[in-house]
Amino acid sequence: MPTTPHPKSADRPASESMSAGIPDATIARLPVYLRVLTALAESGVATVSSGALAKAAGVNSAQLRKDLSYLGSYGTRGVGYDVDYLRIQIGREVGSAHEWPVLIVGIGNLGTALANYSGFYSRGFRVVGLVDPSPQLIGREIHGLAISDLADLEQVVRGTGAVIAVIATPAEAAQEIADRLVAAGVTSILNFAATVLAVPEGVTVRKVDLGQELHILAYHEQRKAELAGKGEP
Numbered sequence: 266m267p268t269t270p271h272p273k274s275a276d277r278p279a280s281e282s283m284s285a286g287i288p289d290a291t292i293a294r295l296p297v298y299l300r301v302l303t304a305l306a307e308s309g310v311a312t313v314s315s316g317a318l319a320k321a322a323g324v325n326s327a328q329l330r331k332d333l334s335y336l337g338s339y340g341t342r343g344v345g346y347d348v349d350y351l352r353i354q355i356g357r358e359v360g361s362a363h364e365w366p367v368l369i370v371g372i373g374n375l376g377t378a379l380a381n382y383s384g385f386y387s388r389g390f391r392v393v394g395l396v397d398p399s400p401q402l403i404g405r406e407i408h409g410l411a412i413s414d415l416a417d418l419e420q421v422v423r424g425t426g427a428v429i430a431v432i433a434t435p436a437e438a439a440q441e442i443a444d445r446l447v448a449a450g451v452t453s454i455l456n457f458a459a460t461v462l463a464v465p466e467g468v469t470v471r472k473v474d475l476g477q478e479l480h481i482l483a484y485h486e487q488r489k490a491e492l493a494g495k496g497e498p
């Protein structure tokens with residue numbers, strides 16, 4: 266199997282990683298700001314205060330101002346932010362002017378759900394390739410896109426020009442899939458498999474772990490129950 270000659274680095278938790286000087290947590294909030302700003306622009310609003318924008322986006326205004334300061338956007342005292350200008354700035358940062366081709370590897374329960382999710386399109390992502398080794402799945406279509414054989418993975422990556430791939434395979438297969446994707450030209454991976462991927466420098470991996478998210482909610486639930494037990498609000 267092709268391996269990479271580069272030094273490998275394991276994927277980091279989201280909170281620790283930065284891209285081009287902007288923390289990933291901020292990058293994750295930018296599409297939310299963009300949605301609010303688009304709605305404001307569509308209703309003819311030209312300027313918005315940081316307080317109003319923060320409230321509509323569900324964050325506090327200090328957080329919003331900090332996030333936007335990473336884009337070099339500080340607003341005007343007493344006036345707020347220019348809605349159209351901020352939309353352009355954020356759009357440029359999140360790459361919404363570009364339609365990103367995305368490949369999904371592993372078209373089981375999760376891969377099928379992702380392939381069927383129409384929300385990617387409105388956020389600037391287009392699923393251009395579906396790959397799975399199962400003879401029962403190869404050739405089947407999801408929204409007019411046929412599932413390709415895993416044996417043709419490299420061909421699919423090169424043919425579609427996808428640089429972003431989603432891995433929704435069993436954990437045991439994920440590293441090998443990642444190696445093949447990277448060797449074929451993929452430079453960003455969204456990994457759902459329960460394994461830490463080692464990738465070369467320059468390749469970005471984001472790991473999605475819904476179990477971890479549920480743990481966090483469970484922790485907060487426990488804290489609430491403890492505080493209620495002590496009679497605190």
Ligand SMILES: NC(=O)c1ccc[n+]([C@@H]2O[C@H](COP(=O)([O-])OP(=O)(O)OC[C@H]3O[C@@H](n4cnc5c(N)ncnc54)[C@H](O)[C@@H]3O)[C@@H](O)[C@H]2O)c1
Nearest residue numbers: 371372373374375399433434435436438457458473474475
């Ligand atoms: N991170 C999360 O929050 C989360 C949530 C759900 C599922 N998962 C993980 O996502 C993965 C997929 O889950 P699922 O429920 O869709 O499983 P599934 O069994 O329904 O689908 C797995 C698919 O991968 C294919 N596959 C098997 N070997 C492969 C290989 N070597 N290369 C490419 N594809 C291969 C199978 O043919 C199948 O279609 C699993 O690893 C699961 O643990 C993660």
